[in-house]
Amino acid sequence: MRRREAVTTGITLGSSLAMIISWSLYKSVFWAIIHGFFSWLYVIYYLLVLS
Numbered sequence: 001m002r003r004r005e006a007v008t009t010g011i012t013l014g015s016s017l018a019m020i021i022s023w024s025l026y027k028s029v030f031w032a033i034i035h036g037f038f039s040w041l042y043v044i045y046y047l048l049v050l051s
Helices: 002-026 029-038 040-050
Strands: none
Touching: 002 029, 002 040, 029 040
16 A cells, blocks of 8 residues: 555656646646646656756
């Protein structure tokens, strides 16, 4: 059960982080939702390309 909790928490954390980064850059709810859907992929993209 602990592994499942870690995966769920990781997905939630990644989505939240992606949406916060997206909102701070674009100020758009639409893009925040899209980036939240892709979660960790967008966070990694932001770190490698945009920062």
